[in-house]
Amino acid sequence: MSRVSTYIDNMTDATDLAERAGDRDPRIGLRAVAALRRLLEQLEAVQVRSARNQGWSWQEIAAELGVSRQAVHKKYGRR
Amino acid sequence: MFERFTKDARAVVTGAVEHAERGGGRTVDAEHLLLALLDREGSRASFALAALGGGQWLESVREALGEARRRGGLSQAEADALAGLGIDVGEVVARVEEVHGVGAMSGDRKDKGWWSGHRSFSRAAKDVLERALRIAVAQRDRHIGDEHILLALTARPGVPAEALADHGVTHESVTRVLYGGGEAKAG
Numbered sequence: 001m002s003r004v005s006t007y008i009d010n011m012t013d014a015t016d017l018a019e020r021a022g023d024r025d026p027r028i029g030l031r032a033v034a035a036l037r038r039l040l041e042q043l044e045a046v047q048v049r050s051a052r053n054q055g056w057s058w059q060e061i062a063a064e065l066g067v068s069r070q071a072v073h074k075k076y077g078r079r
Numbered sequence: 080m081f082e083r084f085t086k087d088a089r090a091v092v093t094g095a096v097e098h099a100e101r102g103g104g105r106t107v108d109a110e111h112l113l114l115a116l117l118d119r120e121g122s123r124a125s126f127a128l129a130a131l132g133g134g135q136w137l138e139s140v141r142e143a144l145g146e147a148r149r150r151g152g153l154s155q156a157e158a159d160a161l162a163g164l165g166i167d168v169g170e171v172v173a174r175v176e177e178v179h180g181v182g183a184m185s186g187d188r189k190d191k192g193w194w195s196g197h198r199s200f201s202r203a204a205k206d207v208l209e210r211a212l213r214i215a216v217a218q219r220d221r222h223i224g225d226e227h228i229l230l231a232l233t234a235r236p237g238v239p240a241e242a243l244a245d246h247g248v249t250h251e252s253v254t255r256v257l258y259g260g261g262e263a264k265a266g
Contacts, residue, residue, distance in 0.1 A: 036166070046183050
């Protein structure tokens with residue numbers, strides 16, 4: 001009995017994986033994008049902090065990031 | 080909303096601010112609410128956690144939270160989603176730490192002045208407290224207690240819910256120990 005249910009569980013897992021591999025489910029892709037955005041935010045914070053510590057101006061940081069000086073300052077200023 | 084918080088729930092909120100201060104974070108996150116919740120004794124949430132075997136694994140939850148913070152607060156689900164894109168979060172963190180030092184990715188986030196005080200609450204932490212309110216209302220409880228904060232943490236995808244679920248603490252299991260049998264199944 002338990003062996004049967006284990007077998008079925010394994011089969012379900014395999015089916016899930018197979019479905020995910022070729023993914024058409026928008027949720028998977030959207031979640032990946034959201035996670036990527038979070039990772040990006042963390043990386044940006046690390047780099048901006050590092051640049052500030054090395055004496056970079058907001059203008060210089062903004063130029064490298066390709067955004068306006070105001071945008072960077074608003075996000076990371078006063079901290 | 081605050082005036083409806085019980086003494087224990089307020090202690091969780093102030094405890095979370097202390098945890099954030101101690102950790103050097105500029106914002107109070109959902110993880111800090113959970114850390115503060117784990118510190119409680121004699122409250123309804125601590126009763127629920129103890130009923131689910133909390134004595135055994137509280138420390139392991141704290142460690143899991145620390146690990147997650149080190150990888151930029153990304154949950155396992157998020158790390159898995161990125162792995163699906165070919166991005167190894169562990170590798171990214173390792174490289175950042177090589178240059179910027181251990182714990183570089185655990186840095187603070189922007190988010191200013193929501194509640195008074197030096198540290199603001201992250202969107203996630205605010206969401207937890209708002210959910211706690213809604214859960215209390217749905218349960219027809221007059222006050223918002225720390226057990227509602229615990230329920231809110233389990234109801235919201237993210238690092239705290241994952242760390243708790245790894246130890247059998249789910250929305251279902253907490254609901255069961257707090258409100259009894261009903262249709263809630265063992266978690």
